Amino acid sequence: MIWLLLSGLGAYGLAALCGACLRNGRLATLAALAGGAAFAALAVLALLGARLDVRLPLGPPPFALRLWTPPLSALFVLLISGVGILASVYGGAYVAHFAEQKRRAVLTLTPLFLLSMTLVTLAADLAAFLIAWEAMSLTSYALVMTDGERPEVVRAGYVYLVMTHVGAVCLLAAFLLLTGATGSMDFTIWAGAASALAPGLRSAIFVLVLLGFGSKAALVPLHVWLPRAHPVAPSHVSGLMSGVMLKVAVYGLILVGFTVLGPGPLWWGLLVLALGVLSSVLGVLYALAEHDLKRLLAYHSVENVGIIAMGLGVALIGQRAHLPLLAVVALTAALYHTVNHALFKTALFLDAGSVQYAGVGRNLDRMGGLLARMPWTGVSLLVAAASISGLPPFNGFVSEWLTYQSLVRLGARGGPLLALCAFAGVLALALTGGLAAACFVKVSGVGLLGRPRTEHATRAREVPPAMYVPALVLAGLCLGLGLLPGVLAAPFAALASGVLHAGSVLPQTATGAVLVTLPWGGARIGPGAFAAFALAVAATAALASAAGRRVRPAAEVRAPWACGGEIGLLSQYSATAYAKPFRQVFGLIYRPVRSVQVESAVHPFFRTRVEYQGEITPVFDRYVYGPVLTGVLALARYGRQLQSGSLRLYLGYILVTLVLLLTFVR
Amino acid sequence: MTVPETGLLGGLADLLVVLSLGLLVVRPALWSIGLLAAQAAVLAVIAVVAAPGAGGWVAAGVILLTKVVGIPLVLQWVARRTGSENAVDWSAPWAWLVGAGIVLVVRLALPTFTAGLNPQHAVLLGTAVLVLLLGLAGMVSGKLLLAQAVHLVVIENGLYCAGLALTGGLPAALDLGAAVDLLLVIFVLAWLSHHVHRLQLPLHVDELRRLRG
Amino acid sequence: MVDTLSLICVLPFACGVAALLCRRAGDLRWMLGIGSGTGVLLAAVACVGLPGAVGLGGLLRLDALARVLLAVVVVVGALSTAESFSHWRDELARGGATAALVGHGLPHVRAYFFWQQAFLGSLLLAALSGNLGLSWVAIELTTITSAVLVGFSGGARAVEAAWKYVVLCSVGLALALLTVILLYALSGGGGLHSLEWNSLRVAAATFPTGPAKLAYLFALVGFGTKSGLAPLHAWLPDAHSEAPAPVSALLSGVLLAIVLCTLVRVAGVTAVATGPAFPYHLLLGAGLVSVAVATPFLVLQDDLKRLLAYSSIEQIGLMAIGFGLHAPLAVAGAVLQLVVHALTKSGLFFAAGRLVHEMGGGQRLARLRGLGRRAPLLGAALLFGVFTLGGVPPFGMFFSEVAIVQGAIGASAGAGLLLLLMLSVIFAGLTFYVGRAVFGARRQGPHVHATATGLAILGLPAALSVVVGLWTPGVVAHAVSAAAALVVGGHAL
Known part of the structure; x- marks a missing residue:
């Protein structure tokens, strides 16, 4: 075990070194793969029962850096390393078209980013956790700043840095409160002692932890950094940030919220549930209004983190309300969705990167017809889109179904208040699922189908195999985990009951490889059957269509009538147009602002030029963060008058201080 | 404050304070410098009274030589040179108010801090603190560089008062160190004022305000 | 009379006088190189081999705290001397404001080195002093020597800063x-030795x-006032921003810390007489006020060196909080913070000084953009320094800040959280300006290549700060905890 740890550390370090020093990036990629493999092996061994518990000699005496591998950590290490390997393969090819300096920076920082995420999940005490956590934040910040000469990137990076630092400070505060109360910095001791703390202190710690991890996981309203920072990073890094780094925050929330703080008051769970609802609905709504593919995907991360948070919230409520079964199922749902989101979101970002690599850019309204030109990328994009929309037989369906089930069960077993909350949760989840599907219809319809809207899209070619294969592997995993849900559901349920200390509950949760049966009546799915059914329908339809084609005469192709105007490639149905009804229906939330400028000659009917600009109001920037920033700056401006340049004033400070001290200090 | 067995010393101490207050009020430079010399003279008397014997007389002689004669002459020369003998905006008009406030506050607060000392020491320590603070107040209110220099000497006088009264003379090494330091400070200030003169910077304190924020 | 400690203190003064006698720039370089090297060597010997040594007839004493301070002064002093050569080379080569005002040439540089070495010597005296009287004299001496250096360029701003200082x-x-x-009188007089820290504590x-x-x-x-605790700090931003960069490094990293340690020693004496609550609570309060006062100036600032100066006020405030908490962990944190801050801040001032010369844009933050591409070394040094100051792991100040904040939260959760809030705002301010300077659109201008000396002078303090603050090898950890034990427990080592 220890050798695996050391070789993983060494390999990632070597990868960073090679990335920094060598012109050729291949060695760096290989070393990063080795590092990922070592940590993946470590995680597998840990999941099989081996234990690792080491202290690193760093820092002054009372501090220690302890690493361990409980099953929960091992699961996340496996996730990080697995996705990390695929992203590294992709990244090695993706950075080939970067300028020398940027390529080196990306190849150096990516392994360090992966390593720090791994270490966060392995950390077993305050110092180790915070060091790894901030290293993760800083490396990702540096990666976001890859295109640092563009002012909007500088701004995005700054917002990210500050939000993440404030989050880390909240974590530090929570951990120090725990340290002060328990007299130790070790997670094991916290877990034992935290339940005896004063309720007020525990709640304060919980709120701080929620702020800290929530800002990293991008729960609304702490999400504002995400749609800024993720799109500007290199695509495989965006994938890692969205797919994996947010999950590290989920890990932290599970670790501290469940294992350390244990069952808390009811409002903890309700708060998390409410944040989940808010995040999922607003995330998907903002995604729908977005036409920059990577920003759209970033907003979907907010949505999916919201779904995970809903599962966590129900689990917290279940733990409190002595419904261990419910808690286990809800936590299982959260874990399952965590893994799923890592898979399909990374795939989606990799595909978006491939599209960018092919020279098409990020704007959906400049794509079109990509499925024909980039078939592999297109297929993986389609599969991932179906998964994220929660369609069977893909994996998103399974975890969303589990979340539904836990919500419904909460409604059935909790009191009237909880029933109401559960009902709201079910509604929100349904709305989210529908809108997500609509959004990905937009992505695949506008981006993949139709005809190319621009010259660049016409010239797009399939990317090298090193880039589309990782995305295909991820897509395959999405399908596999959808067809065989029991493969993960059973171990996750075991893990969840371990985390929740609900050991005896597990045997009642029956799962097979193909079928998941929950411990309450009638709750059972096997997406495989769906798949078989869908396959059968599809096959029938295909046969019928083929038969029909043989019967019908060949179609005649003619130019369409365009009201006397010219029809161009841009005349196709666009993403903006697709989103318009949603913009109108949800106008209350979007607060859309639009301006149409018409230039006409002779008569208003003869338009020479129409300029349309539409955008939605950034509600959180304007109404939440704007006033805070204004307030801080106003205070600072006020405070700066202290140093007005007058020597007499400065002497006056000394005099007043002295007189005040003499007067009031005894 | 004045208790019987500190009669003479108490009176002298009060005189020191009154002179400091006077320094806060008077306007023309030459009057200030005169009051400064008078204060130093009182200090010399205190030296003789507080530390009887040869040591006291030596200290008084040193004070007479430097503070009553030397420093006032130098200051007067500088005042002539810079043409600020009859400057109108020598110091802020509210200075006396601040001074009175300080006297009041310190008189009320000091008993706590001098508890446990013998009465003579208590009185002189209180006076020293007051003179220090009044000197500081004078620096705050002084609008010309020269006014600030005068009040820096007042602060110095307060320290002397404390040193004479409480210790009957500091260790020679410390005295020497302090004296060398004082000389060097004067040297540095002279060097700087040479620059001020060369750069034609204002001699008005309030106008030295390039650096702020 | 010739003992190691006095030798260490006298050496810089001797070097300063020798500098006045040097005829050529090459001689100056050799002489100061040998002098600094000898100083570092002697200090290393003293730190390792002579714990508790006494010098100059008992006036100097190498106790645990003085040992830490000695190491810091010697390292930063040597770096500052080395950087001074680069500073003057650039200053004279570019014919900056200084050259136009005072005329350039060797005499000017010789005078600079005389005062710089004298400043260093007085710092060493103050650091090693085992006697309140000597400490006072030495600190006053630092004022004089450094005031000359602050006003050295002779420009209007510099003279104003020096005057205020x-x-x-x-x-x-x-x-x-x-x-x-007062303390001399209270201890009953009886000569200079009654002002020794140990005798004072007993008395x-x-x-x-x-x-x-x-x-x-x-x-x-x-x-x-001298150590820059708010609201008595007003001289500090002016002096730090107008002094030549190598001097700013000494002022900010070393001088403030030494004076703070002197204050802490006085607090230790007072604590014996009044109980620990009185002196340490006041120190704690002063620290909190300092952090609070520095915050607005770090959020809105338009001058790089003033930004660094206000960060020094914040850092001194943090150290004061650590010392004021008077718990072993927090005090150890403060001592560690002192060391790492000295290293980090000197690196930052060196980088800022080089920036002023090499980028030609002055110190105005608004004009600094795109350093990352134009001068990668300077950009990296700035970013590194700022992250260190923010207490962000994996940089040097993480453990010390956590130790201090831990103590603060333990003493009062509300105050601790307020402190954390202010530290986050400060971090946001620092990273805003430095991030904008390092990244951001590239301005027209020559590419600045990193030289080997530049790499050494900027890289050494950075590397040391990580080694000391994050790795903290056993020797360092032991020295720090011994110093903390001295401060908390009062027993001499």
């Missing part, structure tokens, strides 16, 4: 002299409470 610090130290007089048991408190208040205001 001399006036404010002279007043402050005059107030501190009352402390010396303090019999001090009446009132005068002891009075003495401490004057020390707090007096030494507080």
Whole structure:
């Protein structure tokens, strides 16, 4: 075990070194793969029962850096390393078209980013956790700043840095409160002692932890950094940030919220549930209004983190309300969705990167017809889109179904208040699922189908195999985990009951490889059957269509009538147009602002030029963060008058201080 | 404050304070410098009274030589040179108010801090603190560089008062160190004022305000 | 009389005088190189081999705290001397404001080195002093020598800064002299040796409470002025921003810390007489006020060196909080913070000084953009320094800040959280300006290549700060905890 740890550390370090020093990036990629493999092996061994518990000699005496591998950590290490390997393969090819300096920076920082995420999940005490956590934040910040000469990137990076630092400070505060109360910095001791703390202190710690991890996981309203920072990073890094780094925050929330703080008051769970609802609905709504593919995907991360948070919230409520079964199922749902989101979101970002690599850019309204030109990328994009929309037989369906089930069960077993909350949760989840599907219809319809809207899209070619294969592997995993849900559901349920200390509950949760049966009546799915059914329908339809084609005469192709105007490639149905009804229906939330400028000659009917600009109001920037920033700056401006340049004033400070001290200090 | 067995010393101490207050009020430079010399003279008397014997007389002689004669002459020369003998905006008009406030506050607060000392020491320590603070107040209110220099000497006088009264003379090494330091400070200030003169910077304190924020 | 400690203190003065006699720039380089090297060597020997050594007839004493300070002064001093050569080479080559005003050439540089070495010597005296009287004299000496350096360029801003510096610090130290007089009187007179820290501590048991408190208040205001505790800090941003960069490094990294340690020693004496609550709570309060006062100036700032100066006020405030908490962990944190801050801040000032020369844009933050591409070394140094100052792991200040904040939260959760809030705002301010300077659109201008000396001078403090602060090898950890034990427990080592 220890050798695996050391070789993983060494390999990632070597990868960073090679990335920094060598012109050729291949060695760096290989070393990063080795590092990922070592940590993946470590995680597998840990999941099989081996234990690792080491202290690193760093820092002054009372501090220690302890690493361990409980099953929960091992699961996340496996996730990080697995996705990390695929992203590294992709990244090695993706950075080939970067300028020398940027390529080196990306190849150096990516392994360090992966390593720090791994270490966060392995950390077993305050110092180790915070060091790894901030290293993760800083490396990702540096990666976001890859295109640092563009002012909007500088701004995005700054917002990210500050939000993440404030989050880390909240974590530090929570951990120090725990340290002060328990007299130790070790997670094991916290877990034992935290339940005896004063309720007020525990709640304060919980709120701080929620702020800290929530800002990293991008729960609304702490999400504002995400749609800024993720799109500007290199695509495989965006994938890692969205797919994996947010999950590290989920890990932290599970670790501290469940294992350390244990069952808390009811409002903890309700708060998390409410944040989940808010995040999922607003995330998907903002995604729908977005036409920059990577920003759209970033907003979907907010949505999916919201779904995970809903599962966590129900689990917290279940733990409190002595419904261990419910808690286990809800936590299982959260874990399952965590893994799923890592898979399909990374795939989606990799595909978006491939599209960018092919020279098409990020704007959906400049794509079109990509499925024909980039078939592999297109297929993986389609599969991932179906998964994220929660369609069977893909994996998103399974975890969303589990979340539904836990919500419904909460409604059935909790009191009237909880029933109401559960009902709201079910509604929100349904709305989210529908809108997500609509959004990905937009992505695949506008981006993949139709005809190319621009010259660049016409010239797009399939990317090298090193880039589309990782995305295909991820897509395959999405399908596999959808067809065989029991493969993960059973171990996750075991893990969840371990985390929740609900050991005896597990045997009642029956799962097979193909079928998941929950411990309450009638709750059972096997997406495989769906798949078989869908396959059968599809096959029938295909046969019928083929038969029909043989019967019908060949179609005649003619130019369409365009009201006397010219029809161009841009005349196709666009993403903006697709989103318009949603913009109108949800106008209350979007607060859309639009301006149409018409230039006409002779008569208003003869338009020479129409300029349309539409955008939605950034509600959180304007109404939440704007006033805070204004307030801080106003205070600072006020405070700066202290140093007005007058020597007499400065002497006056000394005099007043002295007189005040003499007067009031005894 | 004045208790019987500190009669003479108490009176002298009060005189020191009154002179400091006077320094806060008077306007023309030459009057200030005169009051400064008078204060130093009182200090010399205190030296003789507080530390009887040869040591006291030596200290008084040193004070007479430097503070009553030397420093006032130098200051007067500088005042002539810079043409600020009859400057109108020598110091802020509210200075006396601040001074009175300080006297009041310190008189009320000091008993706590001098508890446990013998009465003579208590009185002189209180006076020293007051003179220090009044000197500081004078620096705050002084609008010309020269006014600030005068009040820096007042602060110095307060320290002397404390040193004479409480210790009957500091260790020679410390005295020497302090004296060398004082000389060097004067040297540095002279060097700087040479620059001020060369750069034609204002001699008005309030106008030295390039650096702020 | 010739013992190692006095030798260490006298060496820089000798070098300064020798510098005045040098005929050529090459001689100057050789002489100062050998002098600094010898100084570092002697200090290393003293730190490792002579714990508790006494020098100059008992005036100098190498106790655990002095050992840490000695190491810091010697390292930063040597770096500052080395950087001074680059500074003057650039200053003379580019014919900057200085050259236009005072005429350039060797005499000017010789005078600079005389004062710089004298400043270093007085810092060493103050660091090694085992006697309150000597400490006062040495600190006053640092004011004089460094004031000349602050005003050295002779420009209007520099002269103004130096003037304010001399006036404010002279007043402050005059107030501190009352402390010396009072403590001397209370300890019953009897010669210079009664002002030794150890004798004072012993004698303090019999001090009446009132005068002891009075003495401490004057020390707090007096030494507080000199060490930059708010609201007595007003000279600091001016002096730090106008001094030549190598001097700013010494001022900010070393001088403030030494004076703070002197104040802490006075607090230790007072604590014997009045109980620990009185002196340490005041120190704690002063620290909190300092952090609070520095915050707005770090959020809105338009001058790089002033930004760094206000960050020094914040850092000194943090150290004061650590010392004021008076718990072993927090005090150890403060000592570690002191060391790492000295290293980090000197690196930052060196980088800022080079920036002013090499980018030609002055110190105005608004004009600094795109350093990452134009001068990668300077950009990296700035970013590194700022992240270190923010207490972000994996950089050097993480453990020390956590230790201090841990103590603060333990003492009062509300105050601790407020402190954390202010630290986050400060971090946001620092990273805003430095991030914008390092990244951001590239301005027209030549590409600045990193030289080997530049790499050494900027890289060494950075590397040391990580080694000391994050890795903290056993020797360092032991030295720090011994210093903390001295401060907390009061027993001499």
